[in-house]
Amino acid sequence: MSPRPGYVLEVDRSTPPLLMWHGESFRLERFPSGSRVVYPPEPLKPIEDPDAAIRAALENPLGDSAPLSALLRPGMRLTIAFDDVSLPLPPMRAPDVRQRVIEAVLDAAAAAGVDDVVLVAALALHRRMTEPELRHALGNRVYDAFAPHGLLTQHDAEDPDNLVHLGLTDAGEDVEINKRAATSDLVVYVNINLVAMDGGHKSVATGLASYRSLRHHHNVHTMVHSRSFMDQEHSELHSSNWRMGRMIAASGVKVFQIETTLNNNAFPDPFSFLSRREWEWSLRDRAGYLAASASLERTPDRIRRSIFHSMRAPMGLTSVQAGEVEAVHASTTANVYRQQLVPVEGQTDILTMGLPYICPYNVNSIMNPILVMCLGLGYFFNLYRGRPLVRPGGVLILSHPTPWAFDPVFHPSYIDFFEQVLAETTDPLEIEAKYEESFATDPWYVHLYRTGHAYHGVHPFYMWYWGAHALDHLGRVIIVGGDQAAVRRLGFRSASTLTDALEMAEDVVGRDPTITHIHNPPLFMADVT
Amino acid sequence: MKALVFERSLARFAAARVAGSWAPGGGARVGPLHLADVDPPELPGPGWRRITPLLSGICGSDLATVDGRSSRYFEPIVSFPFVPGHELVGHLEDQPSARVVIEPVLGCEARGIFPPCEACAVGDTGGCRHVAFGHLKPGLQTGFCADTGGGWSSSLVAHESQIHPVPEGLSDDDAVMVEPTACGVHAALAAGPVSDATVAVLGSGTLGLTTLAALRRLALPGHLISSAKYPEQRRWARELGADEVVAPDGIARAVRRSTRSLAAGRVLTGGADVVVDCVGSAESIATAVAVVRPRGRVVLAGMPGVVRLDLTPLWHREVQLVGAYAYGVEHLPGRPADTASDPDLPDPGRSGSLPRTFHLALELVAEAGLGRLVGARYPLDRFTEALTHAAEAGRRGTVKVVFDLRPETRRPAWRNA
Numbered sequence: 001m002s003p004r005p006g007y008v009l010e011v012d013r014s015t016p017p018l019l020m021w022h023g024e025s026f027r028l029e030r031f032p033s034g035s036r037v038v039y040p041p042e043p044l045k046p047i048e049d050p051d052a053a054i055r056a057a058l059e060n061p062l063g064d065s066a067p068l069s070a071l072l073r074p075g076m077r078l079t080i081a082f083d084d085v086s087l088p089l090p091p092m093r094a095p096d097v098r099q100r101v102i103e104a105v106l107d108a109a110a111a112a113g114v115d116d117v118v119l120v121a122a123l124a125l126h127r128r129m130t131e132p133e134l135r136h137a138l139g140n141r142v143y144d145a146f147a148p149h150g151l152l153t154q155h156d157a158e159d160p161d162n163l164v165h166l167g168l169t170d171a172g173e174d175v176e177i178n179k180r181a182a183t184s185d186l187v188v189y190v191n192i193n194l195v196a197m198d199g200g201h202k203s204v205a206t207g208l209a210s211y212r213s214l215r216h217h218h219n220v221h222t223m224v225h226s227r228s229f230m231d232q233e234h235s236e237l238h239s240s241n242w243r244m245g246r247m248i249a250a251s252g253v254k255v256f257q258i259e260t261t262l263n264n265n266a267f268p269d270p271f272s273f274l275s276r277r278e279w280e281w282s283l284r285d286r287a288g289y290l291a292a293s294a295s296l297e298r299t300p301d302r303i304r305r306s307i308f309h310s311m312r313a314p315m316g317l318t319s320v321q322a323g324e325v326e327a328v329h330a331s332t333t334a335n336v337y338r339q340q341l342v343p344v345e346g347q348t349d350i351l352t353m354g355l356p357y358i359c360p361y362n363v364n365s366i367m368n369p370i371l372v373m374c375l376g377l378g379y380f381f382n383l384y385r386g387r388p389l390v391r392p393g394g395v396l397i398l399s400h401p402t403p404w405a406f407d408p409v410f411h412p413s414y415i416d417f418f419e420q421v422l423a424e425t426t427d428p429l430e431i432e433a434k435y436e437e438s439f440a441t442d443p444w445y446v447h448l449y450r451t452g453h454a455y456h457g458v459h460p461f462y463m464w465y466w467g468a469h470a471l472d473h474l475g476r477v478i479i480v481g482g483d484q485a486a487v488r489r490l491g492f493r494s495a496s497t498l499t500d501a502l503e504m505a506e507d508v509v510g511r512d513p514t515i516t517h518i519h520n521p522p523l524f525m526a527d528v529t
Numbered sequence: 530m531k532a533l534v535f536e537r538s539l540a541r542f543a544a545a546r547v548a549g550s551w552a553p554g555g556g557a558r559v560g561p562l563h564l565a566d567v568d569p570p571e572l573p574g575p576g577w578r579r580i581t582p583l584l585s586g587i588c589g590s591d592l593a594t595v596d597g598r599s600s601r602y603f604e605p606i607v608s609f610p611f612v613p614g615h616e617l618v619g620h621l622e623d624q625p626s627a628r629v630v631i632e633p634v635l636g637c638e639a640r641g642i643f644p645p646c647e648a649c650a651v652g653d654t655g656g657c658r659h660v661a662f663g664h665l666k667p668g669l670q671t672g673f674c675a676d677t678g679g680g681w682s683s684s685l686v687a688h689e690s691q692i693h694p695v696p697e698g699l700s701d702d703d704a705v706m707v708e709p710t711a712c713g714v715h716a717a718l719a720a721g722p723v724s725d726a727t728v729a730v731l732g733s734g735t736l737g738l739t740t741l742a743a744l745r746r747l748a749l750p751g752h753l754i755s756s757a758k759y760p761e762q763r764r765w766a767r768e769l770g771a772d773e774v775v776a777p778d779g780i781a782r783a784v785r786r787s788t789r790s791l792a793a794g795r796v797l798t799g800g801a802d803v804v805v806d807c808v809g810s811a812e813s814i815a816t817a818v819a820v821v822r823p824r825g826r827v828v829l830a831g832m833p834g835v836v837r838l839d840l841t842p843l844w845h846r847e848v849q850l851v852g853a854y855a856y857g858v859e860h861l862p863g864r865p866a867d868t869a870s871d872p873d874l875p876d877p878g879r880s881g882s883l884p885r886t887f888h889l890a891l892e893l894v895a896e897a898g899l900g901r902l903v904g905a906r907y908p909l910d911r912f913t914e915a916l917t918h919a920a921e922a923g924r925r926g927t928v929k930v931v932f933d934l935r936p937e938t939r940r941p942a943w944r945n946a
Binding site for chain 1: 789
């Protein structure tokens, strides 16, 4: 039986309470009759033999690229760049798809007699990955073969000796990328495409770029003019990356792009009820929900966090394509849409969403309030094509505990951003003009980014910009069950229950509003007409 | 006359200490302070005038005294029983239209000591060497001397050398803020030359805020960071000139970021050029020493008492730790002393060629509108409420609490506490 597509439910009296994520827990909420609930499509059937599919993709490239084996020769410099710990979410069960792809590429390189091979984690301004994270992504065999010899590196966007300025795009954007990659005979980029924004020219132009280069598209103007940044046809972020990518290609850097898509089988067995539609919950699902809720309630925060972050998704590979960047990405995008697109008719006055415990930037860490904002107003709000799910001036209701808590190792600049910058203003433009540069060039943050496991000093700014389009679009944001002081600092309203939040929303959108709830994750993208 | 009198009573002092540790200001109920009918103080000699207080402020040092927290250091330099109150505006008893503020320090001239000590000779009365001598009983200031009375009463005496006329344009609220502002001015100028420097001010009570205002207007630092615990304090700190206002536990991060310092563990490798501690607790002094740069300066403006402190960073970073008590005369940055005024022209605000702190404070209060910091007024007989309020002022959104000793007809009823 083929998997069912996404579904829009209209709530009536017979609709059971619906599951809402709430950080490291979840709750069941009743929605008013007439509310819409958008469910993701069921997981696509995975490819049965992923290794064979990968090998086939390498030898049958898309676009004007030669097969990988034809691009490899003895004495060449080969750099294999790969997506970092921010993908996929949750981390997938071993073997990670990056491991499968990189092993296949290394086999091909070995067969061709290529000796000079370096692996680079394409961090951009993300934190450096830890050894267990690298081992999980690459597998022990690859890690042990490369890491001890210094051949497994992590891109350093602040290392002046390992960056090359390739020039300017037609729009005057600096293109500055990793020197090893730029001076290689071939860059093989290994991507995981979880959402439509990922991949394509963004892989190299962002993942291997410097702050000087990134600032041209990671800014408020670009974000407000990307409607949405998940929709390539209407994304200024996409356009800028494409200009840069083409410039990189024109300057002689040869990229062989390998992109993969995964199905949305995001939760392992004990938590499989999270992916099911509530009225179809079996006795086992109900028991699973009750057992999980009851035990999580009694579990201390730290342990609860570690339980969730140790979760490994049983995702399956749904496609792999390799070759020339743009041709590859066109195929990838079609495969992402095949899994994620759900047609939705019309906008809504109030959009509700439960936010889970994880986003791309808090893997193995705390979802701090800035990341709550980014996940809700940046990622989930932008998971649309056509028009936002919520109307202009509408209300967004998020459910998340939003603790005033930060990971001082991973997110040191976030603490200062939250306590000093947001205490002054939440206006993205003002924040960008007044504070970005001083954080971006702060020597302490630079030191921690380069030598520790800290996100770059400017990263919390990008998180805030990520939500700029939503801030510009919405009339009010309400967080249910959040720490009141933290929510206030974000500039949002706080409500203790969903019912209270819906009442508060009526002040903005009037009585009898239309309500839409997105049952997310697993991820989907609304195709709003 | 009615007066709040502070008696010497070890038992009551101990009770106040216990009560004050339970609830700030609680010492007022059980301690040595009580409301009494007493005779007005005698005029100690020629040059002394009788003052009728109008408003009289409650200071942090008063609260420490009431709650039994003040250091035993003061024992030999105060005399009992005394009437507290050294922040005051009043009028001369024989000239009701002549409003005055008094400079409470009891220097050589007030004590009838001639020739004056070296400090008093140049107007630096805060540094007087004869603080417990002369024809007055010991007492470093009016408000701590058995012979002078104090502002928490309906009458006290002050020497002409202590008296400053209040300009017409100043309200009573402005005038009662002159003394705390003078403390702020002195603390700000004790920071030394700070133009283009980063200065951090710890605490945003009355002293912290007046220090901020003085720094912003007289010392002109490059970047001024303030720590404030409560929302209203944050608002005031910003309004009075702080470039950045952070919570007390955020000061190290703010200083690190604004000075672009690195951090080795919790130790900043750089830091603020000057830190003015307007709190005076062990914690605030430790913070001050931790966030000042190597060879920087910490100005201790808040009254500290007995504190336990690790001085290793002070030693290692060769930090200067300087006190800032009261007032006298000031060296204004960028203005050489000998050109500050024309010595041939009489100037009541100057001692020799240097401006008096009180004179600068009078100007600053007017310029910055510091009378707005007076947030609650109590009659003398509600002193326990007043002291409790003052002890919790920040939490209750108030900066300065005062006793209102004006006759009913002079009080704006809507502004009473």
